[in-house]
Amino acid sequence: SQQGEEDPQALSIQEGENATMNCSYKTSINNLQWYRQNSGRGLVHLILIRSNEREKHSGRLRVTLDTSKKSSSLLITASRAADTASYFCATDGGTGNQFYFGTGTSLTVIP
Amino acid sequence: DAGVTQSPTHLIKTRGQQVTLRCSPKSGHDTVSWYQQALGQGPQFIFQYYEEEERQRGNFPDRFSGHQFPNYSSELNVNALLLGDSALYLCASSLLQLSTNYGYTFGSGTRLTVV
Numbered sequence: 001s002q003q004g005e006e007d008p009q010a011l012s013i014q015e016g017e018n019a020t021m022n023c024s025y026k027t028s029i030n031n032l033q034w035y036r037q038n039s040g041r042g043l044v045h046l047i048l049i050r051s052n053e054r055e056k057h058s059g060r061l062r063v064t065l066d067t068s069k070k071s072s073s074l075l076i077t078a079s080r081a082a083d084t085a086s087y088f089c090a091t092d093g094g095t096g097n098q099f100y101f102g103t104g105t106s107l108t109v110i111p
Numbered sequence: 112d113a114g115v116t117q118s119p120t121h122l123i124k125t126r127g128q129q130v131t132l133r134c135s136p137k138s139g140h141d142t143v144s145w146y147q148q149a150l151g152q153g154p155q156f157i158f159q160y161y162e163e164e165e166r167q168r169g170n171f172p173d174r175f176s177g178h179q180f181p182n183y184s185s186e187l188n189v190n191a192l193l194l195g196d197s198a199l200y201l202c203a204s205s206l207l208q209l210s211t212n213y214g215y216t217f218g219s220g221t222r223l224t225v226v
Contacts, residue, residue, distance in 0.1 A: 035217075098167050
């Protein structure tokens with residue numbers, strides 16, 4: 001399978017805490033992306049990290065990539081109730097322009 | 112600048128019927144990808160269209176077909192609907208040569224219920 005697998009499946013934290021979710025994949029990649037989805041609506045692109053990058057930041061988001069372990073992590077710092085959503089990693093399976101999604105991590109931030 | 116527009120937003124069909132879902136990509140994008148997302152699951156890749164041709168296809172039966180028009184808009188057709196086709200269908204657009212850097216822009220999806 002070219003899909004990523006997120007871990008944990010579900011995560012519940014208090015507002016202000018940090019949230020970390022992980023993604024493992026099986027094939028080589030050109031890039032890996034993280035998306036957020038609120039309540040079964042469309043996915044929102046959060047961040048893209050290329051295979052030659054190890055870490056990337058965007059606001060309160062920090063993504064790391066370890067291609068030797070075929071894994072990535074998404075850290076959300078100082079979480080807010082509005083961060084409550086499902087988070088998916090997507091890998092391109094080396095194609096560069098078709099993306100395959102995992103089953104996601106459901107994050108609940110308690111006010 | 113309009114994002115990705117999908118229609119209709121909700122649809123109820125009877126088993127055995129046929130359905131057509133529509134997608135208008137983000138302005139400037141030339142590539143449309145379709146995904147099926149069952150409840151509680153991640154999006155599953157159906158196929159991708161570029162220059163009016165199907166470039167790549169996921170593990171979906173021939174009942175699923177598509178089309179891309181010269182204005183880059185796209186349709187997803189599903190024939191002989193099964194109860195298991197009930198899902199959120201997502202359209203994503205991108206600029207083929209730049210998707211390596213920028214990823215996809217998704218529409219809000221069409222919720223299809225087959226009864």
